[in-house]
Amino acid sequence: MKIIVCLKQVPKNDSVLRVNDEGTWIQDRDLSYEINESDQYALEAALQLKEKVGGEVLALSLGPARVQTVIKEALARGADRGVHLDDEAFKGLDAYGVATVIAAAAKKEEAALVLTGLQSDDHGYAQTGVIIAEQLGVAHATIVMDVEVQEARLRVKRELESGYFQWVSLPLPAVLTIQSGINTLRYATLKGIMAAKKKEISHYDAATLGLAADQLAPRQKILRIYVPQKSKQTQFIEGTPAEVAARLLEKLKNEARVF
Amino acid sequence: MANGEGGILVYIEVTEGRVNRASYEALRAGQLIGAETGQEVAAVLFGQGIEAAAAEIAARQLQTVHLVNDAALASYTADGMVRAFQQVIGQTKPALVLLSHTYEVRDFAPKLAASLGRVLTGDCIGYRVDGQDLVLTRQIFQGKMVADVVPTGEKPWFVSFQIGTFRGDECEAGTAAVALTSVTIDAGEIRQKPEQRFKEAKAAVDLTQAPLIVSVGRGIKEQKNIELVRKLSEALGAELSASRPICDNDWLPMDRQIGSSGQTVSPKLYLAVGISGAIQHLVGMKGARTIVAINRDKDAPIFEIADYGIVGDLFEIVPALTAEAEKNR
Known part of the structure; x- marks a missing residue:
């Protein structure tokens, strides 16, 4: 099974955040970054699925050159190939725009399964995975705790509110958003880090993905951010x-x- | 937002025949925004055999309650909900769709909005009407900052509010007409096949009735250190609870978890030890009468809602508090 796992690079949890001169986002200089927390569990879930049913794990990240650190970390943990989505037109996209770009990449790669974390630690939209599914025309499930593969379908355990859970089955291809804490993360070994150096990273821009500017036009705008x-x-x-x-x-x- | 045009459609979530309490908050938001912009408010419920839930909503101040009764909607699925909701939007043509940011809404609303070429402005904690704009406030960086955001595309706009933003019990009473609204859903279009909902925690501890709660978070670092906090809870005669990471690690059982995926509490005292205050935790405890936070990070979001704050090393402060509480007993 070809699995794409979407990894977002976010400022480290304990970062001191300063508002930029325009007042519309944070200053990105002097920040250190990490992989968004729930995305790390999505990566681990992808690696465990591959170990169970075989296939390939692609570590995908959207952003400037610095996000390749995230891809390399995932390759060192065991992902097979990287996908870096970078274009001037991908800057400052809303959840709709980001999901549109990722969906185009998933289509190009003919992925059977796309995994995302449940929510990002910066914007906190909690929407990207669901919109990817809509753009791909495939089924989705959110806040997933466990995944079983049953031939052409998945059976997943979803977390509901107030301590309830529910198993739901859905056909492949599919998109799942993964809850934090559902598995034990593996860390990169020295062997993994060495092996990662030989792994390929594919780079896609808007033109390669056949995306026009109007498809990515923002549907909401941040006026200002503040403490x-x-x-x-x-x-x-x-x-x-x-x-x-x-x-x-x-x-x-x-x-x-x-x- | 131009006065009078369009109208507001509020989503009422129904699970096993019952209205989700959070939906009253969305309805209250609808009443307030409707009054401010001169728009009519309608609500919509989806399911099967949910007439009683519709009647309950119809006893509030709003224009119309759209009741969508369909066997294909008996159990919630994202596909069924989106298909039905699209048709109701097509029939009622609202300018604004309001929802409470529940787990179910997170599952379908982004898809619904995207299927119409829109994006959901989700998990908002406030609003302001500014001329034609609806300015919404959202938390970013897990509550360390907030952003003022405006939907910019074509209407309808889709907005969800964080639970606790509005008081559901402040909904104005009234009498609304219930309109039976039919939709066409081909069962084959629904790809998700849900099984029965279930609970995992067996010997459930009911923290909702506890007057005093001491809660522990990630700052405790190791399982063995939980004992420090347990001793404090015993010295204060309080129940012990935890934030999600503690229960994910099995350091305390799931039934002691506070937050959106655990219990929602409003005790006289909530003493948070080493809890930074992620949004998902805060929604479960911000109703507490007095909140005390002990954390080493003075910028931790928990201090935004704390009445008393102690910035420092919990490994020094907690034993001192335990000793002091034992002395006072």
Whole structure:
């Protein structure tokens, strides 16, 4: 089975974020990056599926040259080939635009299965996988915890709200969005890193994928970004651990009256 | 948004015959935006044998409740929902479709919007009407920043609001007409075959009734350190709960998880230890009367909603708090 796993490069979780001069996004200089958390579980799910049923795992990332770090990391963990989607026209796309580009690449590669993480840690759209499925005209399932392959179909365990789950079967080809924490991530071994150097990365731009500018036109626009105003005034308690402990309990008792 | 034109269509989620409480929040959003822009508000429900749910919604202030009763919609599937919803949009021609950002909405709304060439502006936490624009506020970078966003394409626009953004119990009462709306769905078009919903946690702990809760997150680093927090919860006479990563690692059972995939609580005291405050966690506890956060990162989103904050090393502060609580008992 040919599986494409979509990996987004996002600023590290503990990054100090600064708003850019236009006020429309963050400054990208001086940032360090990592693979979006739930995408890492999607990669692991792809590698485990390949081990079970055979096939090929393609690690795909969209973005400037720096996202090749993400692809190389995935190749070192065991993916077979990289797909790098890069074009001036791919900058600042909304979820619809990103999904349109990825769907065109998945079509070109004739992938049987596309996996994404459930949500990105930067924009947090939680939509890309579902829109890819719509653009490809294939079935999808979201917030997936477990995947079984049954000939031309998949049987997947979906997480619902309030502690419920549900198994759903759907035909291949398909798109799944993967929940964080569903498997144990593997890390790249030295052997894996060496092997990755010989693996190929395909580069696709808008022209190769046959995409015209109007197909990627934004359907929503960010006016500005900013640090949120606090809805509550937080009282910060300072001092040595013993002082902080005594003050907090005093406040909880006499001010907040919770005891 | 031009006054009077189009109208607002609110999606009401029905599971096993019951209205999802979050749908009242979407309806409340519809009432507010409708009043501000002079647009009529309608709602739509999909399923089979859901007349009682439709009647419940019809007792609120809105124009029409569209009831779509079809055997193909008896169990939720993304394909069935999108096919039916497209037809209702075609028949009612709304300018704005409002939804609550539930797991089900996340599963179908992006597809519905994309099938009409639109994109969902999802998981919003506020809105502002500005001339022709509907300015929506969304959290980005897991709540560390927010963005003001406007849908720019053709109407209808699709917007979902984060759970807890509006008060469902503030929906104005009224009397609406229930309109039976029919759609055509070929069962063969539905590719997903769902099985029965089930729960995994057997001996479920009901945290929703606990007055005091101490909750532990990723900052605890290792399973053995959970004991530190357990001791604090015992010293305070509180229930112990956790954020998702702790339960994913099996450091505490699933039935102690707080958040969108776990329990939603509103205790007198919620003391969060080493929890950064991802959106999925916050929706499960932001209703607590008093929130205390202990975290080493002063920029952690949990401090946005905390009444009392302690920035520092939990491995020093938690034992000190436990000792102090034991002294006061």
